[in-house]
Amino acid sequence: MNNGKILIVPKQIISANENREIYYDKAVEVKDGVISAFVDKNKIDFPNYDGKIYNVPDLTLIPGFIQTHVHLCQTLFRGLADDLELLDWLQKRIFPYEMAHSYESLKVSAQLGIHELQTSGTTTILDMGTINHQEAVFESLIESKMRAFSGKCMVDENELLPEFKESTGESLASSRKLAEQFHGAANGKIKYAFAPRFVLSCSGKLLQETFNMLKDFPGALFHSHTSENKDEVEEVRRRYNMENVEYFDSLGVLSDRTVLAHGIHVSDSERETLKKTGTRIAHCPSANLKLGSGIANIPKYLEEGVSVSLGADGPPCNNNLSMFKEMRLAALIQKPIHGSTSMDAETVFHLATIEGAKALHIDDITGSIEPGKKADLVLLDLNKTNQSLLNEDKNLYSNIVYSAGRENVIDVMIEGEWVVRNSGSVIYDERELVERGRKELKKLMERAKV
Ligand SMILES: [Zn+2]
Numbered sequence: 001m002n003n004g005k006i007l008i009v010p011k012q013i014i015s016a017n018e019n020r021e022i023y024y025d026k027a028v029e030v031k032d033g034v035i036s037a038f039v040d041k042n043k044i045d046f047p048n049y050d051g052k053i054y055n056v057p058d059l060t061l062i063p064g065f066i067q068t069h070v071h072l073c074q075t076l077f078r079g080l081a082d083d084l085e086l087l088d089w090l091q092k093r094i095f096p097y098e099m100a101h102s103y104e105s106l107k108v109s110a111q112l113g114i115h116e117l118q119t120s121g122t123t124t125i126l127d128m129g130t131i132n133h134q135e136a137v138f139e140s141l142i143e144s145k146m147r148a149f150s151g152k153c154m155v156d157e158n159e160l161l162p163e164f165k166e167s168t169g170e171s172l173a174s175s176r177k178l179a180e181q182f183h184g185a186a187n188g189k190i191k192y193a194f195a196p197r198f199v200l201s202c203s204g205k206l207l208q209e210t211f212n213m214l215k216d217f218p219g220a221l222f223h224s225h226t227s228e229n230k231d232e233v234e235e236v237r238r239r240y241n242m243e244n245v246e247y248f249d250s251l252g253v254l255s256d257r258t259v260l261a262h263g264i265h266v267s268d269s270e271r272e273t274l275k276k277t278g279t280r281i282a283h284c285p286s287a288n289l290k291l292g293s294g295i296a297n298i299p300k301y302l303e304e305g306v307s308v309s310l311g312a313d314g315p316p317c318n319n320n321l322s323m324f325k326e327m328r329l330a331a332l333i334q335k336p337i338h339g340s341t342s343m344d345a346e347t348v349f350h351l352a353t354i355e356g357a358k359a360l361h362i363d364d365i366t367g368s369i370e371p372g373k374k375a376d377l378v379l380l381d382l383n384k385t386n387q388s389l390l391n392e393d394k395n396l397y398s399n400i401v402y403s404a405g406r407e408n409v410i411d412v413m414i415e416g417e418w419v420v421r422n423s424g425s426v427i428y429d430e431r432e433l434v435e436r437g438r439k440e441l442k443k444l445m446e447r448a449k450v
Helices: 072-077 086-099 103-119 135-144 168-182 204-216 230-240 244-251 268-277 285-290 298-303 323-332 345-351 354-359 393-403 430-448
Strands: 006-014 026-031 034-040 052-063 065-070 122-127 147-150 190-196 221-226 258-262 280-283 307-310 377-381 409-414 417-421
Touching: 006 377, 006 393, 052 409, 065 103, 065 258, 065 280, 065 307, 065 323, 065 354, 072 086, 072 103, 072 135, 072 430, 086 230, 086 430, 103 122, 103 135, 103 409, 103 417, 103 430, 122 409, 135 147, 135 168, 135 190, 168 190, 168 204, 190 204, 204 221, 204 244, 221 244, 230 244, 244 258, 244 268, 268 298, 285 323, 298 307, 307 323, 307 345, 307 354, 323 345, 323 393, 345 354, 345 393
Parallel strands: 006 052, 065 122, 122 147, 147 190, 190 221, 221 258, 258 280, 280 307
Antiparallel strands: 006 026, 026 034, 052 377, 377 409, 409 417
């Protein structure tokens, strides 16, 4: 008999709940996309259970990862912008490529990114889109069943590539139109995140009026970048005679609905401002290292109670989208500076799950395994040669953060629907995606003439 209920019976459950409990004696019941109950493993009547049983005694159940800063529009540009600093990276490669996107190239770029994210265990993202054809990203998110915030990138000033911008009015109007169309789509899984790119590509008017639109779309976010690179903050100082975070604050756009990627070159008083306003920092360690930007003082943010979560940023500045790599680096890069006890595996695992949900204000529905939350779940096989063989609480976090990778991800479920089974996508044919991506990339490179 099958009434739509699924009972997942794993080896163990890492809950990421308030008390960080790990269960060895429980199974998870999923009904209508929601975790309906924990069931005592010893009391399951297997032959007579009134639903579908997924009995996986070798696998470990964790909450799906939440990445709070990615750029699906850039997946197609992976490997095409290596070994450059931020402003050159934008001017010479990323802006020209983004400007050359067609609907088709953007669509396959998003699909390729989602495929990699889901097969490596990410179930929720905060995505920054591009200026044109943004509906292609939303359509890909909806078809893939992803939980996501996204929004077209807003640029009304651009000294790096003057043709790649819109007027302030156009940018605001087209963003509002997309928000009206997609905010709350797919049963509420899709939400809008207004995305003024960064201070150097946005007028003060654009930033303020964008922030004002948040009140018309409950649950929406304000998503931007800050203080990533030394030349960037120097240019902000030259233009506005203020530090980057200080300038955002002077416009009144910092709040607990504001998610800023990076936050590397910030003063103590800026950090205090981020704390006071409830602003969220999305930490992207791979991108920060690859662009040579610097190392954000994450232990200090955490000590002071600033919200920190993790993201892979764009494929051309990483060049991966796997949360496993971000977790590992988020831990490792701090140790030479703050000592080997800083950023322990347990802390980092929670930044990748429940803290991401809190940053996006969706911790009431995802980010941990608790009855009443949506079933955004990942099953890992930790019985591989890349794993510690000691199966105790402490080692589970160590295994996942320091040793595991995409190869350990077996099944992924978003709101009760499988999107990955046996390590393969249920949504996409990987080979077809790669072939179509290659064709679109070839055409895009001809249009971009970089
Ligand atoms: Zn970014």
